[in-house]
Amino acid sequence: MISPKFFIETLKAHDINFFAGVPDSLLKNVCAYITDNIDSRHNIIAANEGAAVGLAAGYHLATGKVGVVYMQNSGEGNIINPLASLTDKEVYNIPVLLLIGWRGRPGVHDEPQHVKQGKVTTGLLNVMGINYEVLNKEEEKAEKQILKAIDAVNNKHEVFALVIEKDTFDTYKLQNVEKNDLTLSREEAIQTVAAAMDGRDAVVSTTGMISRELFEYRAAMGQGHERDFLTVGSMGHASQIALGIALEKPDRRIWCFDGDGATVMHMGSMAIVADKAPKNFVHVVFNNGAHDSVGGQPTVGLKINLPAIALAAGYKAAFSAETRETLNSILSTINSQQLNNSTTQQFNSPEGPILLEVRVKKGNRPDLGRPTTTPIQNKEALMNFLKD
Ligand SMILES: Cc1ncc(C[n+]2csc(CCOP(=O)(O)OP(=O)(O)O)c2C)c(N)n1
Numbered sequence: 001m002i003s004p005k006f007f008i009e010t011l012k013a014h015d016i017n018f019f020a021g022v023p024d025s026l027l028k029n030v031c032a033y034i035t036d037n038i039d040s041r042h043n044i045i046a047a048n049e050g051a052a053v054g055l056a057a058g059y060h061l062a063t064g065k066v067g068v069v070y071m072q073n074s075g076e077g078n079i080i081n082p083l084a085s086l087t088d089k090e091v092y093n094i095p096v097l098l099l100i101g102w103r104g105r106p107g108v109h110d111e112p113q114h115v116k117q118g119k120v121t122t123g124l125l126n127v128m129g130i131n132y133e134v135l136n137k138e139e140e141k142a143e144k145q146i147l148k149a150i151d152a153v154n155n156k157h158e159v160f161a162l163v164i165e166k167d168t169f170d171t172y173k174l175q176n177v178e179k180n181d182l183t184l185s186r187e188e189a190i191q192t193v194a195a196a197m198d199g200r201d202a203v204v205s206t207t208g209m210i211s212r213e214l215f216e217y218r219a220a221m222g223q224g225h226e227r228d229f230l231t232v233g234s235m236g237h238a239s240q241i242a243l244g245i246a247l248e249k250p251d252r253r254i255w256c257f258d259g260d261g262a263t264v265m266h267m268g269s270m271a272i273v274a275d276k277a278p279k280n281f282v283h284v285v286f287n288n289g290a291h292d293s294v295g296g297q298p299t300v301g302l303k304i305n306l307p308a309i310a311l312a313a314g315y316k317a318a319f320s321a322e323t324r325e326t327l328n329s330i331l332s333t334i335n336s337q338q339l340n341n342s343t344t345q346q347f348n349s350p351e352g353p354i355l356l357e358v359r360v361k362k363g364n365r366p367d368l369g370r371p372t373t374t375p376i377q378n379k380e381a382l383m384n385f386l387k388d
Contacts (some may be wrong), residue, residue: 001169002168003172010147022265023294025101027099076121084128097160130161186360192327198253205230205257207234229245236263236266238258243276255282257286285357288361
């Protein structure tokens with residue numbers, strides 16, 4: 001295996017010391033080393049991977065030096081546009097070193113959302129004309145590839161990718177862990193909100209542990225999974241899936257269970273929710289200030305005022321809770337007010353869209369399972385549920 005220190009120090013020795021990206025579990029150890037050893041102006045956890053390419057481009061314009069963009073291969077979709085229309089030789093010709101975690105590599109078992117992306121990971125690089133190396137797990141062999149990558153970006157001014165398989169980097173334990181004093185766990189918060197829902201309500205939950213915890217709650221309660229769309233991939237788009245449903249099903253309440261990292265990833269979508277203004281829409285953000293599902297790297301979630309952002313965008317109401325008691329009382333306000341004034345089947349007051357931020361601590365149960373239904377089964381069950 002490669003030591004994260006060796007990897008990053010080799011880059012630094014060649015004047016590469018700017019990093020931006022969205023964390024990935026396969027890059028957890030290397031991201032932790034970067035966090036501990038690179039100042040926060042030169043290590044920016046970006047809103048999304050495309051934004052990280054933008055940051056590396058800006059850094060290059062200001063310094064003439066090359067930035068590294070780190071990400072999971074799921075983020076390839078987000079970088080295609082800036083690669084094609086910003087960094088490409090036929091446009092501005094800006095060198096960037098990409099570090100891509102290869103989930104779903106063919107032949108290696110992985111979750112369903114990684115299978116297709118795993119198959120097309122290197123093909124997408126080929127189509128974009130980006131040279132790459134799959135990093136060898138032996139340090140000596142890897143060093144040659146790292147030097148090749150450095151030569152490509154520093155001397156040939158190319159975009160070059162290092163593709164990282166599972167178990168490539170040695171363990172590195174993060175020293176600078178950001179702490180908060182929140183006490184409510186995300187799982188408890190999810191259970192509390194799910195318990196307050198009406199039997200006809202549907203949920204669109206975001207990628208990562210939020211969907212896994214919701215799935216386990218339904219199983220523990222002996223309930224079916226048909227009312228939950230567990231968005232296993234497509235990070236940042238859960239609110240728009242929920243909006244698409246909410247607009248067509250005005251007689252049901254539609255909840256989006258979002259994460260702070262996912263909300264920030266495509267925050268512009270909040271403005272579209274506000275503008276379309278579905279009365280039956282509740283956007284719950286379980287805000288732990290972290291990309292908890294891939295290693296707990298910080299987001300800006302707890303530094304920004306999500307309820308104020310929602311209200312400024314045009315949501316009709318916004319709440320924040322960090323204890324189970326406050327959460328329960330907000331939920332009964334949402335439920336009672338909406339249902340009391342309902343003259344038809346449609347919800348009237350307080351009018352949605354509503355934003356509910358639940359500030360929670362980081363971490364999860366070590367024995368947390370994964371959905372046992374396939375994405376197709378999940379989709380079909382939900383579509384049947386919505387037909388009634
Ligand atoms: C486009 C894209 N980039 C990165 C990932 C990898 N990823 C999966 S879950 C996750 C973190 C989600 O964080 P948040 O929404 O705050 O929820 P939490 O895990 O903290 O509950 C990331 C980065 C992904 N699935 N898709």
